[in-house]
Amino acid sequence: MRRFPYGAAMVTGASSGIGEGFARRLAQEGVNLVLVARRGDLLKQLADELESQHHIQVKVMPLDLTDESQISAAEERLSDPERPIELLVNNAGSSGSGRFAELPLEREVHTATLNALVPLRLSHACLPGMISRGAGGIINVSSLAALLPKPGSATYAASKAFLSSLSESLAMEAGRHGVHITTVHTGLTRSEFHAAAGVSTDTLPKISWLTPDQVARAGLEAVAAGQPATVPGMSYRIRMPLMRAMPRSIVRAIMRRVYKV
Numbered sequence: 001m002r003r004f005p006y007g008a009a010m011v012t013g014a015s016s017g018i019g020e021g022f023a024r025r026l027a028q029e030g031v032n033l034v035l036v037a038r039r040g041d042l043l044k045q046l047a048d049e050l051e052s053q054h055h056i057q058v059k060v061m062p063l064d065l066t067d068e069s070q071i072s073a074a075e076e077r078l079s080d081p082e083r084p085i086e087l088l089v090n091n092a093g094s095s096g097s098g099r100f101a102e103l104p105l106e107r108e109v110h111t112a113t114l115n116a117l118v119p120l121r122l123s124h125a126c127l128p129g130m131i132s133r134g135a136g137g138i139i140n141v142s143s144l145a146a147l148l149p150k151p152g153s154a155t156y157a158a159s160k161a162f163l164s165s166l167s168e169s170l171a172m173e174a175g176r177h178g179v180h181i182t183t184v185h186t187g188l189t190r191s192e193f194h195a196a197a198g199v200s201t202d203t204l205p206k207i208s209w210l211t212p213d214q215v216a217r218a219g220l221e222a223v224a225a226g227q228p229a230t231v232p233g234m235s236y237r238i239r240m241p242l243m244r245a246m247p248r249s250i251v252r253a254i255m256r257r258v259y260k261v
Contacts, residue, residue: 004026004029004030004224005086005135006031006086006137006224007031007086008031008032008033008034008083008084008086008087009026009032009034009085009088010034010074010077010085010122010126011026011089012036012037012065012074012091012092012118013091013093014033014035014036014043014046014091015037015038015039015042015043017189018091018212018215018216019035019037019089019091019212020212021211021212021215021216022091022139022212022220023046023050024216025213025216025217025220027050027053027054027058028054029220030056031087032056032057032058033047033050033057033059034077034085035047035058035061036061036063036065036074036092037062037063038062038063038064039062040060040062043060043062044060046058047059061073061074061077065092065118065122066114066118071118071122074125075121075122076125078122078129079128081129084129085126086130087136087137087138088122088123089138089139089219090119090123090163091139092114093111093115093141094110094111094114094156095111095156096108096153096156097152097153098152099151100154100155111156112158115156115159115160115162115163116159116162116163116166119167120166123138123140123181126138127174130174130177130179131174131177131179134177135178135179136178136179136180137179137180137223137224138167138170138179138223139182139219139220139222140163140164140166140167140181140182140184141184141219142164142167142183142186143157143160143185143186143187144186144187144231144239144240144243145157145160146160146164146185147244148243148251148255149252149255151256151259151261163183164185167228168183171228172228175226180224180226181223182219182222182223182227182230183228183229183230184215184218184219184229184230184231185229185231185236186210186215186232187208187231187233188208189209189210189211189214189215190210208233210232210233210236215232218231218232218233
């Protein structure tokens, strides 16, 4: 990767999976970190390891970003002009599994909040400072599910569609100020995410799985190059334009067969 342009980053959902992958990649680049997740014990273990291995500063913020009082702490840190965050990685996310009408409303609202409204709020907290400095970056970890109807994960797909649209629009607004905003459209990635969502990986394809490091590397290379979007993995890069080009009637027919609805 070319010389990385940012010296201080906040990563949400950093305790495992893709967020941990971003933290490790950024640490290798010598970037000081603020790591955010609910599981403070895992954050502390990761912070100690990265500080020891890479001689950087790593601060941890054990927060539930769907809680009003706790997300305010992250917003305050992002907007602090004395300690500027040069790169924000909006990675924290969740999903559920099941038919929308049968799922608890509280869980679906939580998914929509964490996947869509939390990145909106955190981006709003850091963008004014980045624009005034004429430099900065935001990575929004979205999904190829944003392009598809997803019976059984309707709120997840819809919230990622919101995030992808918001991210693309903000990239256009902020680009002329030297601020790069990149959407990472991920495919299937090996992490704790599916287990937490109650989705058995036995029902998912056995090929084309990405690693958290692949996703992180693609995202960091793209934001450093000022690219508004990236798709990790060659097979997914081939599929994405096909998915966009297919008539929606055909997409729906395929998804009905896949999800048996």
